[in-house]
Amino acid sequence: xxxxxxxxxxxxxxxxxxxxxxxxxxxxxxxxxxxxxxxxxxxxxxxxxxxxxxxxxxxxxxxxxxxxxxxxxxxxxxxxxxxxxxxxxxxxxxxxxxxxxxxxxxxxxxxxxxxxxxxxxxxxxxxxxxxxxxxxxxxxxxxxxxxxxxxxxxxxxxxxxxxxxxxxxxxxxxxxxxxxxxxxxxxxxxxxxxxxxxxxxxxxxxxxxxxxxxxxxxxxxxxxxxxxxxxxxxxxxxxxxxxxxxxxxxxxxxxxxxxxxxxxxxxxxxxxxxxxxxxxxxxxxxxxxxxxxxx
Amino acid sequence: xxxxxxxxxxxxxxxxxxxxxxxxxxxxxxxxxxxxxxxxxxxxxxxxxxxxxxxxxxxxxxxxxxxxxxxxxxxxxxxxxxxxxxxxxxxxxxxxxxxxxxxxxxxxxxxxxxxxxxxxxxxxxxxxxxxxxxxxxxxxxxxxxxxxxxxxxxxxxxxxxxxxxxxxxxxxxxxxxxxxxxxxxxxxxxxxxxxxxxxxxxxxxxxxxxxxxxxxxxxxxxxxxxxxxxxxxxxxxxxxxxxxxxxxxxxxxxxxxxxxxxxxxxxxxxxxxxxxxxxxxxxxxxxxxxxxxxxxxxxxxxxxxxxxxxxxxxxxxxxx
Numbered sequence: 001x002x003x004x005x006x007x008x009x010x011x012x013x014x015x016x017x018x019x020x021x022x023x024x025x026x027x028x029x030x031x032x033x034x035x036x037x038x039x040x041x042x043x044x045x046x047x048x049x050x051x052x053x054x055x056x057x058x059x060x061x062x063x064x065x066x067x068x069x070x071x072x073x074x075x076x077x078x079x080x081x082x083x084x085x086x087x088x089x090x091x092x093x094x095x096x097x098x099x100x101x102x103x104x105x106x107x108x109x110x111x112x113x114x115x116x117x118x119x120x121x122x123x124x125x126x127x128x129x130x131x132x133x134x135x136x137x138x139x140x141x142x143x144x145x146x147x148x149x150x151x152x153x154x155x156x157x158x159x160x161x162x163x164x165x166x167x168x169x170x171x172x173x174x175x176x177x178x179x180x181x182x183x184x185x186x187x188x189x190x191x192x193x194x195x196x197x198x199x200x201x202x203x204x205x206x207x208x209x210x211x212x213x214x215x216x217x218x219x220x221x222x223x224x225x226x227x228x229x230x231x232x233x234x235x236x237x238x239x240x241x242x243x244x245x246x247x248x249x250x251x252x253x254x255x256x257x258x259x260x261x262x263x264x265x266x267x268x269x270x271x272x273x274x275x276x277x278x279x280x281x282x283x284x285x286x287x288x289x290x291x292x293x294x295x
Numbered sequence: 296x297x298x299x300x301x302x303x304x305x306x307x308x309x310x311x312x313x314x315x316x317x318x319x320x321x322x323x324x325x326x327x328x329x330x331x332x333x334x335x336x337x338x339x340x341x342x343x344x345x346x347x348x349x350x351x352x353x354x355x356x357x358x359x360x361x362x363x364x365x366x367x368x369x370x371x372x373x374x375x376x377x378x379x380x381x382x383x384x385x386x387x388x389x390x391x392x393x394x395x396x397x398x399x400x401x402x403x404x405x406x407x408x409x410x411x412x413x414x415x416x417x418x419x420x421x422x423x424x425x426x427x428x429x430x431x432x433x434x435x436x437x438x439x440x441x442x443x444x445x446x447x448x449x450x451x452x453x454x455x456x457x458x459x460x461x462x463x464x465x466x467x468x469x470x471x472x473x474x475x476x477x478x479x480x481x482x483x484x485x486x487x488x489x490x491x492x493x494x495x496x497x498x499x500x501x502x503x504x505x506x507x508x509x510x511x512x513x514x515x516x517x518x519x520x521x522x523x524x525x526x527x528x529x530x531x532x533x534x535x536x537x538x539x540x541x542x543x544x545x546x547x548x549x550x551x552x553x554x555x556x557x558x559x560x561x562x563x564x565x566x567x568x569x570x571x572x573x574x575x576x577x578x579x580x581x582x583x584x585x586x587x588x589x590x591x592x593x594x595x596x597x598x599x600x601x602x603x604x605x606x607x608x609x610x611x612x613x614x615x
Contacts, residue, residue, distance in 0.1 A: 035395035086592050093333055093394045097536060098591050100529060104584035108577035115574070223406060226399050268414035275403035282400045283388050 005136045007256045008249070013141045013210060015248025016148035021203035021221060022228035022240035023155055024196030030172035030235025031192045032084070034095040039200055040222030041106035044215060046072040046201020047208040048114050051121060061121050062147055065205050069198035076197030077190050103219075111215050121208040144206045151202055152241055155195070159237060164191045172235045220271075224251070227278030233288025243288070247274050300438075307441045309555055314448030315509045316550035319531045321455050321543060322502030328541035328601070329468060330495035331475035332390070335398040338527035339405030340500045342412060342519070343381060344374040344507025349425040349517045350418070356427075359420035367431050371508040378504020379497050381408075386496035390489055402524070409522040424518025428511050444513065451509070452547060455502070459543050471495060472541075525580070530557065533587045539597030548599060557583065 021043055028036045049071050053064035083102055087094055122140065159165040167188045171178040179185055200218075203225075207217055228247045232239025254265040254273045265273060281288065319337060326332040351370040355362025365373070389400045412419050419425065432443040462468050473481040474488050482488050511517045521527065530553065538549020560582065564575040590597065 035399055083588055090591075090595075093331075094591055094595070096333070096395050096398060097532065098588060100532065101584040101587035101591070104525070104529060105581050105588075108580040108584070111577040112574050112581070223399075223403055227403075230396075230399070266414065269410055272407050272410045275407050279389070279400050279403050282392055282396055286392065286396060 003256060007252050009137060009141060011249035011252030012245070013144050013248070014252060015245035016145050017203050017206045017210065017244075018221065018224050018228045018248045019241040019244025020148050020151055020199050020206065021225040022232065022244045023152075023237045024199045024203075025225055025229040026232065026234060026237050026240040027168065027172075027192050027196045029229065031168060031175075032095070032189060033175075034092045034099065035226065036196075037096065037099040037222070038079075038102040038106060039099075039196075039225065040218035040220075041103045041110070042072060042076060042197050042200040043204040043207070043218035043221065043225075044110055045075065045106060045204070045218075046197070047121075047204030047213050047217060048110055049201060050205040051114075051119055051208065051213050054121065061205055061209055062143060065147075065202060068205065069201045072201035073194035073198040076193040080189065080193050107215060107219070114215070116215050119213040121205070121213055140209050144209055147202070148206065151199065155199070155237055158195065164188070168192060168195075223278065224248075224271075224274035227274045227281070230278055230286070231281050231288055236288065239288055247277060250274070250277060304438065304441060307438075307445045309551075309558060310445040311441075311448050311513060312558070313551035313554040314445070314452050315506055315513065316531065316534060316554050317452045317547045318455065318502055318506040318509060319527075320535045320538065320546040320550045321452070321459055322499040322506065323531055323535050324499075324540060324543060324546040325459065325462075325495050325502070326499035327535065328546065329463065329471040329475065330492055331394070332492060332496055332499075333394040333398040334401050334496070334499065335528060335532075336385075336401030336403075336405030336408075337503055337531050338522040338524050339401075339408035340378045340382060340503035341507040341510070341527045342517075342522035343408060344378045344504030345511035345517045345521045346412060346419060346425070346507075347374040347377045347504070348508035348511045349428045352429050352512075353425055353427050356420075356425075358423070359416075359425055360418040361425070367429060367512055371505060371512075374504045374508035375501040376504075378507070379501035382497045382500025382503075383493065385500075386493040390492045390496060402528075405522065405524065405528070409519060412519045412522060419519075422519055424516060426516050428515045428517065430512055430515050448509065451505075456543055456547060463543065467491075530583070533583055535597075536587060537590050537597055539599035539601060541601030542597070542599045545597050545599035545601075549597065552598075553583075553586075556586075 021039070024042075025036060025039050028034070028039070046068055049068040050061050050065055053059075053068055054061050057064060079102060083098055084095060087098055157165075159169055164187075167178065167183045168191060170181070170183060171185060171188050175185065178188070203221075204218060207221065211217070224247050225244070228243035229240045230243070231246060232241065232243030251270055251273045255263040255267050255270055258264045319341065323334065323337060326334050348367075348370040350360050351363045351365045351373055352367060353359075353361040354364065385401065385404055389397055389404075392400055413421055415421075430440075430444070431447060432440040434440075435443060463471075470481065470486050470491055473484070473486065474491055478488055507521065510521065531550075534549040534553040535546055536549070537553055538547070539545025557579065560579045561576075564571075564579060567575055
């Protein structure tokens, strides 16, 4: 029961957060063909926008989340217009550098506007549900996983049944072919930023509900999110979801006392589990578990 | 008079810190400027160099590994060797990755180094760091120790510059450029691309380790903040891109210039009322990011763009 309450369930929660964050990385990587280092800062921005809306309206974060997602999406489209569009024809490395710079700018803008103190998204302590006398589940965990599943179904619907989603998949498979078929590539790029950044805002809000809001939160989960996207295969949103769950669960299970009484991995190294999985994947199977593309 | 003296000391500190950053940008220039390797883990090699130098030179202490009491130059060379060895291990496993994958992998490896520095208390004293690192020329009277330190840094940077300029113009340097520009044709010309890339990565890592050792001796202290990706990785990248990647002079100029901007804005913002001073610290980072964006969009080559000298004429034996 201790295993379920303190390792597996937190792992699933963390995994859902990573999964939602990783879909955005995977989409931008697949369609714009560069690793977006500013994604972590976008995650932080989304969490702060939700927090501001919660302060302004007094509603539950999950109720105002759609507004925060749309706002983050629009900001991302604006940032694309100013910082990435002029570099569209450049080498991918230049785009990665630009995303580096944007990461610094976004983070310092957030620190300037909201300050660096730690904020709570939902004040107070919540009493966990107790099932079967000892299995404890926190209501906020149920909400996070539930909302993440709703978003994943939404992404599936978008990619499978809408024209925009199909165009996004086409561009991810072959940009030249997509252009020849008459797809408006700039419109698809805008849609990609909107969806990716909106999901980043959701990931940030979920993380803030699980823990708290602070200006480094997005940077801290940037590498696990990259790890999830790479594990799932770049340009494979479904792979990113699975990759996120695997990374999150692996991180939490790594501190369980599998052999004897000591944790398998000392808690101080928990964050290293995701990096280690990622580096190993990059070396031995860069196409990911689900045969994504290696550009 | 006092003010003039203060400005003089400040200029010396700018030269010294700029010099330390110049060692890092020269190292990155070998990796990125010459060969096109996107190392996003500079902070890791830098911090390892700093810790190696600190552990080898500090007096014995119960809180961390130490008590070797080696002289500073020996420790600096050891820091370079250990950083180079780590660089070799990383390069051997990751060098075939494409640019942004290499960036993600090296960023992850640097974060693992950072976790090790934070958690292995027996060796590093964790977050409290290692103090009492000896500083060269500490025995000299007040302005002369600072002058000697700045002069030492300038000498090191100048020596590295001469050596790297030579390397860049040598056949070895031309192979590096060939690999960066067109890997396939370099391979078709019979060059062992992977081996050359590993060499560039190792050489760059060694310089980053040297930079870390110099920083440890200059600040007389190391802690896990040494591996802060903001000041150790991103700032170095901005310096190289602004100065002109592929150009050794540009790398040095970028380091000196951006360090002056970084440090001067700190002085400006500390003049503001306390409430604003805290917040305006973030404006500095915002500006650094903005400078990078402007350079990328408008001056992609940097202030001193890479120059391509024609290869030296072949020395032919006169026909008999």
